[in-house]
Amino acid sequence: MRHFPVFLDLNRRRCLVVGGGEVAARKAQQLLRSNADILIVAPRAGDGILALEQQGRVKYEAREFLPGDVSGCALVIAATADKEVNGRAAAAAKAENVPVNVVDNPALCSFIMPSIVDRDPVQIAVSTGGASPVLARLLRVKLETLIPATYGRLATVVREFRGRVKQRFPDFKQRRRFWENILQGPVVEMLFAGQEAAAIQALEDELDSAASADYQAGEVYLVGGGPGDPDLLTFRALRLMQQADVVLYDRLVAPAIVELVRKEARKIYVGKQSDSHTVPQSELNAMLVTLAQQGKRVLRLKGGDPFIFGRGGEEIEELAAAGVPFQIVPGITAAAGCASYAGIPLTHRDYAHSCLFVTGHLKDGKLDLNWPALLQPKQTVAIYMGVKGIDMLQKSLLEQGMQPDMPAAIIQQGTTPDQKVYVGKVATLAQTVADKDVKPPSMIVVGEVVKLHEKLSWYQ
Ligand code: SAH
DSSP states (O other): OOSOOOOOOOTTOEEEEEOOSHHHHHHHHHHHTTTOEEEEEOSSOOHHHHHHHHTTSSEEEOSOOOGGGGTTOSEEEEOOSOHHHHHHHHHHHHHTTOOEEETTOGGGOSSOOOEEEEETTEEEEEOOTTSOHHHHHHHHHHHHHHSOTTHHHHHHHHHHHHHHHHHHOOSHHHHHHHHHHHHTSHHHHHHHTTOHHHHHHHHHHHHHHOOGGGGTOOEEEEEEOBSSOGGGSOHHHHHHHHSOSEEEEOTTSOHHHHTTSOTTSEEEEOOOTTOTTOOOHHHHHHHHHHHHHTTOEEEEEESBOTTSSSOHHHHHHHHHHHTOOEEEEOOOOHHHHHHHHHTOOSOBTTTBSEEEEEEOOOBTTBOOOOHHHHTOSSEEEEEESOSTTHHHHHHHHHHTTOOTTOEEEEEESTTSTTOEEEEEEGGGHHHHHHHTTOOSSEEEEESGGGGGHHHHOOOO
């Protein structure tokens, strides 16, 4: 991050604008929104600045800029068409450690101005670090359409209630939960619908009737994080990720997804079965129960879907037995994610009428699979955890009667920027793994549908 974002309190603080044209007038207008005390210096001024002066909103001095003008200023904006004057203003400001922005000259700036979505008192500032003002503006327009105009009113109402809520719930954690509950519920909908009195009444009622106990119970969220691409998270997953106190995640969860968890949440890496740093399953189950019983909201974040080769069932069983409340959020399972991103439909009217999900994980060096089921015609077989035991898997498939030239694909790190797709036949699977040094996590997809990859591949 090249530029550190902050919000300055400019209330009645002296700010200097150097320049008398339209741009200078616009910058002065922006500064006025935060009630700054503005001095404008320029030998000549255009209508914009003269009008501001006449209204008594800025002080204008018709003269050349002098280095001493920057003294005591909270910030300086140089907005003349004269490069030399802008340069002198920037140098004077820097010499006195006063933040300075020179319009259209990033090299001379010590701060840059973001695009702003203004929902006073809510402010959203967008910056591309100077890379593209147009991109920042487009992003701002997107945000404008997403965030209702009444957001500012919402923040004002919240501010009015803050003191009372603090008295009612001296404990910070309970307070946070109270607000999370309110800010995702009907009060907000009423405000957005213009029913302000009803919204305030509902907030009053909630505050009167809420018992501390409502806001201190622990809970576990068993959440599927999908195969890797953060765009494939569900809305619910993202929402619960924002309100967790603790997160337990394993190796399969992509770092880009862990990044999206609430910053203040404690993050515990619990590894994965084949890891040396692994937390044994029994210990993990007990940890979930203990943390929830301490009143924490525990996010158990898993790759793909928690109920597909994810041991989610075992973890939940223990919670249910201990009477800990929980929610389960499905995720896109690796078979579906990898197949889509490789352009391989798992079913197809011409090639596959069913799809089988199996694990290629070896137990005591053996594969325990229902072979006749795997060999059904017009079927796709999606194999999880198949890379390590690929020699045994390929040998067994062929011995059991699978056609050696049956199309088969290996998709490594599907849905991520490192995705690799290798297309071949069942008889070449092991060779491909060896030649291409294929590593987990990888999905193996077997069936006629693999032929469609060539035509339907889209993700690079
Ligand atoms: N619960 C998970 C599966 C866990 S088993 C789910 O629903 O997806 C772990 C196996 O999933 C890996 O060995 C691999 O076969 C597969 N897998 C998970 N993420 C993957 C990815 N991004 N690309 C390829 N395979 C993946």
